[in-house]
Amino acid sequence: MNYQQLTEARRYQISVLLEQGFPIAIIAKCIHCHRSSVYREIKRCQGQPHYNPKMAHQKAVELRRQSAKYTIPERRIESLLLLLQLDWSPEQISHVLNLVKEPVSHEWIYRYIARNKRNGGKLYRHLRQGHKRYRRGKAEQAPTIKNAVSIDERPAIVDSRERFGDWEIDTVLGQHGTGAIVTILERKTRFYLIKKVNSKSAEDVTRATIELLMPYKAHVLTITADNGREFANHEEIANALDTKVYFAHPYRSCERGANENANGLLRQYVKKGVDLRLVSNELIEFAQSRINYRPKKCLKFKQPAVVFHQLVA
Structure with a gap:
């Protein structure tokens, strides 16, 4: 039998079965654990008149927090x-x-930074989004976009970057209320497409996405987006381009890492907080060209645009 931590609900089951006089072996079978686990649970409440599931759970949690893990x-x-x-x-x-x-998990590091900030520390300033709170929990249990298909259902070949035609999409913002920039990147070649839109609305983003990718429709097999509401019309995009759209897990930018990296390069030309109404289309085209003709180490120092157009041809 595989070992599993007892949950609070199972501890209450133990309490009820003990009160009804069931032997330890039967209780263990009922809650699908080894009988030694039940003996340990009862031992946690030594000195008490009877087994207390609430107290036992609190003690178990405290011991777990103090463990080396x-x-x-x-x-x-x-x-x-x-x-x-x-x-x-x-x-x-x-x-x-x-x-x-x-080993240390990235969630633990985020929590460490949050504790440091609450105590007046400045570690959060080293985060790209230092002013934002790291969120995890209810908001990531289910997407808010209708009929969204999880990245878990995306073909495994996309992860390897061996196949040509798998894309990542995102939006880059400037000063609040001045529009957005739609950014799309092909995963294998790192070829990068960008277009300025008047707003971050689903309608504007959908229109720009189709315009950017339509010339390469035959080479658009999948698109992976984040859970922003600007991608609410993903079904329209999928129908127009004859492709499939998948959504990354909330707050997992690493699942679209190449696109995020290219967006960081874009900030060299379009600074954070700038009024996008003052950013010309010529500058957008210039930035796209500079990024696409910058040699990439992951491409053996070839240029994304060159590699992309060779594969298209």
Whole structure:
């Protein structure tokens, strides 16, 4: 039998079955665990007149928090602080520390930064979105976009980047209320398309997406988006381009990492907080060209535009 942590609900089941006089072996079978787990649960409440499921659960949670799994060594914290001060993201830090056998999850790093901020610390300033709160929980249980198809259902070949024709999409914002920039990137070649729109509305973003990708319709197999409401008309995009649209998990920008990276390069030409009404289409085209003709290490220092057009041809 595989070991699993007992839940609070199972502890209440133990309490009810004990009160009804069932032997330990039968209780263990009823809640699908080993009988030694039931003995440990009863032992947690020694000194009490009867088994208290609430108290047992509180003690178990506290012990779990004090375990080595939840305690990060000081040396590891020093390493992550050093990398954080280099403006590395929690995901990047977590990946590197895992490679050198110093594991720490990116969720733990986010929580560490949040605690530091509550205590007056400034670590949050090293995050790209330092002013935003890291959110996780109810909002990620279900997408708010109608008929959204999860990235979990996306073909596995997309993850390998071996296939040509899989795209990532996002929007880049400027000063509030001045419009947005639709950005689309082909995963294999890193070829990057951008278009300025008057607003972040689903209608404007849908129209721009179709205009950008229609010339390459035969090479649009999938599109992966985030859960922004601007992609609410994803079915219209899918029908127009004869493709499939998938949605990444909420707050998992790493699932669209290439597009996020290209958006960071775009900020060299279109600064954060700028009034996009003052950004000309000529500048947008210039930025797109510069990014597409910048050699990429992942392409063996070939240029995305060159590689893309070779595959199209």
